[in-house]
Amino acid sequence: MTAYSVRFRNKSKNQGSVLMYQKGVDIDAPDAQSLAWFSKGANPGTNVTFRWTIDYSFVWSEIGELTPGVVFNANQVVDTDLKKRNAITLTRNESGYVFKDQSDSEPGVLHIYQDETIPYHGASVGIGMSGNGTFAVPSQPKLTALFTPHPKYYMAFSLKHIQEGQILDIDQITNAVEIPFPPSCYFVDVELDETNTWHVTPLPNANGFPIKG
Numbered sequence: 001m002t003a004y005s006v007r008f009r010n011k012s013k014n015q016g017s018v019l020m021y022q023k024g025v026d027i028d029a030p031d032a033q034s035l036a037w038f039s040k041g042a043n044p045g046t047n048v049t050f051r052w053t054i055d056y057s058f059v060w061s062e063i064g065e066l067t068p069g070v071v072f073n074a075n076q077v078v079d080t081d082l083k084k085r086n087a088i089t090l091t092r093n094e095s096g097y098v099f100k101d102q103s104d105s106e107p108g109v110l111h112i113y114q115d116e117t118i119p120y121h122g123a124s125v126g127i128g129m130s131g132n133g134t135f136a137v138p139s140q141p142k143l144t145a146l147f148t149p150h151p152k153y154y155m156a157f158s159l160k161h162i163q164e165g166q167i168l169d170i171d172q173i174t175n176a177v178e179i180p181f182p183p184s185c186y187f188v189d190v191e192l193d194e195t196n197t198w199h200v201t202p203l204p205n206a207n208g209f210p211i212k213g
Helices: none
Strands: 003-010 016-028 033-035 038-042 047-053 056-061 076-080 087-093 096-103 110-114 124-129 132-138 143-158 177-179 187-192 198-202
Touching (some): 003 016, 003 143, 016 033, 016 132, 038 047, 056 096, 056 110, 076 096, 110 124, 132 143, 177 187, 177 198
Parallel strands (some): 003 187
Antiparallel strands (some): 003 047, 016 143, 033 132, 056 124, 087 096, 110 143, 124 132, 187 198
16 A cells, blocks of 8 residues: 655744645535644754555544544544445444444445444544544534545644644634645655745655555
8 A cells, every 4th residue: 555755844933833734625514624644843953753544444532523633633534445345324322332234335436334323423434544533523413425536635733732633623724735646646845945935845755755555
């Protein structure tokens, strides 16, 4: 499986959190929210590296009200694929919520059916990539949440501490930059300079970083 890497170099005067999140996922469910996919602290003069593979998962959390700042902590993560085993059901029994009945469905779409035991906004469901959540929606009974991924990757720098899984207010992120991966490129160098300007450089043959897994 192909591995992707992004190296962030903090050449600014600020300490804070560097985070990555995704766009480019069509979501057929109300109140969908973007999550901080990856996040790490970064002091001036330090480097941070994020690595991932494009492997999807189903996730759910007992957090039901998804408002900016709330952290989506996945209670269960189930591996999935866009071509097979891409449908699953969330149910609730005397021990709590749980995924069940994973099966094949329409290729290219990830399906999460919430059965009649699921309370309105009592929990949340979503999808993840490389083990971390990317998008979530509040639960609703007898509703299927559909996610059609064609992801685009973004990086931002926050002076505030941002946790992985934290609900983001995308409209309030003003300094984000898209991280492109041209054909045959699996490593991107990203610098934030002293003027808080981004410099993004894809490096197809970067020595010492994984090009293919």
